[in-house]
Amino acid sequence: MEITEINAYGVNVPLVPFEEGGLAPYVTNHNSLDDMDRILVEVKTDDGLSGWGEVRSFLTPEATISVIEDGVQPLVLGQSPFELEKLRRQVFIEYTNADMFFAPVEVACWDIVGKALDEPVYKLLGGWTTPTQTETKHRSNQGEYDDEKAVEIAYCLGILSPEKSRERAAEVLESGYSVLKTKAGRDWKTDVARIKAMHDEVDGELEFRLDPNQGWTTDQAIRVGSSLADAGIYLQYMEQPIRVNAHKSLASLKNQTGQPIGPNEDTYIPNNLRRLIDAGAIDVAVLDLTPAGGIAGLRQQAGIVEDAGLPMVHHCAFDLGVRTAAILHAVYGIPGFSMPPDSTYYAWEDDVIECEFTVDNGAIEVPEEPGLGIDIDRSRIEEYRIA
Template sequence: MQITAVEAIPVNIPITPLEEGGIAPYVTNHNSLEDMDRVLVRVDTDEGISGWGEVRVFLSPDATVSVIEDGIAPMIVGQSPFEIERFRRQLFIEYANTDMFFAPIETACWDIVGKATERPIYELLGGWTTPGQTGRKHRNHQTEYDDDRSVEFAYCLGILPPEESAERAKEVADAGYSVLKTKAGRDWRTDVERIIAMDEAVDGELEFRLDPNQGWTTDQATRVGAMLDDAGVYLQYMEQPIRVDAHGSLAALRSRTTQPIGPNEDTYIAHNLQQLIAANAVDVAVLDLTPAGGIAGLRQQAGIAEDAGIPVTHHCAFDLGIRTAAIMHAVVGIPGFDLPSDTVYYSWEDDVITRPFEIESGRITVPSEPGLGITVDDSTVEQYRID
């Protein structure tokens, strides 16, 4: 089997407004979102089997499409989709890291391999029956494996006033979620006030993640941790509280606070995860398959974290059904993922797959059909296509 073509398709999907139960405008330290551009990637083969991947836009839809179709595709066409690891290791371009552009092609190759072998990706990855795997039910190492084929997700919320955040926290708890992540970073004092208000509103029924997207200084992050300690609030983790590549400062912050530290953007940079571990600067690894270069690269990072005894979760990047499926297969099939992954899947006004996922009590059932287990709806893609 050989790859014959790679097509990148940019789409723009609206996000459901707050007043309709959604999260738009989704306010972060950097921007405010009411819709989102995504690029869908289809890889075709000479045996009539196609696979799908998905990636966020880099700079612009046109720029992302061009790098994938004009830059990466010529290196891939004519080769076998079964050679995923070789692809990943041969993709060297001087002065540039192209992992994020390769990731959707790599995911599509996994989709093709699964369809060709008639197996879901999580089975191909081999770790889905590992004791302690996220979303899996195990009594102990000796007893029979019990698989409910669902993955738990954390609800993600943008920056809102404390009182509105508290109201949404109650709704999230009532919907059956166990973890809520909120953006932060515009005003650290209000960030603290908001978390305390949410915690009080749900009477401890939710765990919280606080993500300022590098928006605090080390001093501010230290104060946030201390004030939450005083209020009796213990976060699941603070996500990337300070700038990337400041591992010494991150380690110093970790020594000053009881709140766990979960680097995210830092893990997008090659070899940073090993350096964070060596610097004692990480409590939780917040990983993402796209900057990792795909599912195989994510497996490598998860193995590094697992060997260091560090809990692992997966980041959210406003993922439609294609990448949401890839994330679920990855966190089920790769050992080490033991915390709920982030998602905003509930917020889309529409999806590009024929059977959109349903979230029940904060969980989504992993597709058991071959490959990703999803079918892309061509008419919906054309409806939201932006090129």
């Protein structure tokens, strides 16, 4: 079996407004979203099988599509989708990290391999029956899963007023979630007030993650973490509170605030995982398969984190059904993912897959069909396609 063609399609899909139960506008410390550009990638083979991957748009949809079709495609044509480790090691574009552009192609190859072998991707990964997967699912206040092949997700919320955040936190708890992640970083005092308001509203029954996307200075991060600890609020983790490559400062934050530190953007930089571990600057690894170069790269990172005895969680990037499926298979099939992955899947007005995922009691079932277990609705691609 050989790869014969790679096609990428840019789509723009709206988000459900906050007043209608969605997240738009989704405000972070650097932007505000009412819709999102996504790039869907189809890999075809000479056996008639095809697979799908998905990635966010980098710079522009046109630029991302060009790198994938004109840059990555010539490097993998004529080769087998089964040779994933070979492919990811030979995709090299001088002066840039090509992993993020190769990732959707790599995921599509997993999809193809699963279809060829008539097995779902999570079974190909081999880790779904390990003790860490079946015995330490993060479900502390929800009881057992009705379906054991389900992944709990963390609800994600943009920057809102303390009043609106309080209102949504109650709805999130009522819907069966046990973890809420919220953006931060525009005003650290308001960030503290929002967490306190949500914590009080749910009587401490939700756990919180706070993500300023590098938006605080070190002194601000210390004030946030310490203020919350003084109020008896202990986060699951503060995600990348300060800029990347400031590992000594990251290491000092936990000691000064008592809050766990979860680097994210720092883990996108090659070899930084080992540096963070060596510096004692990481309590939770917030990983992402796209900057890792795909599922195989994510598995390699997960091994490093697990060997260090640290918990890990998967990041989200406003993922449609294709990448959501890939994340579900990855966190279910790779040992060590003991915390719910972030997700905003419930926020889309529509999706490009035929059978959309449903969130039930804060969890999404892992597809059982071969490959990623999804079918693409091409008419929806055309409906939302970026001209």
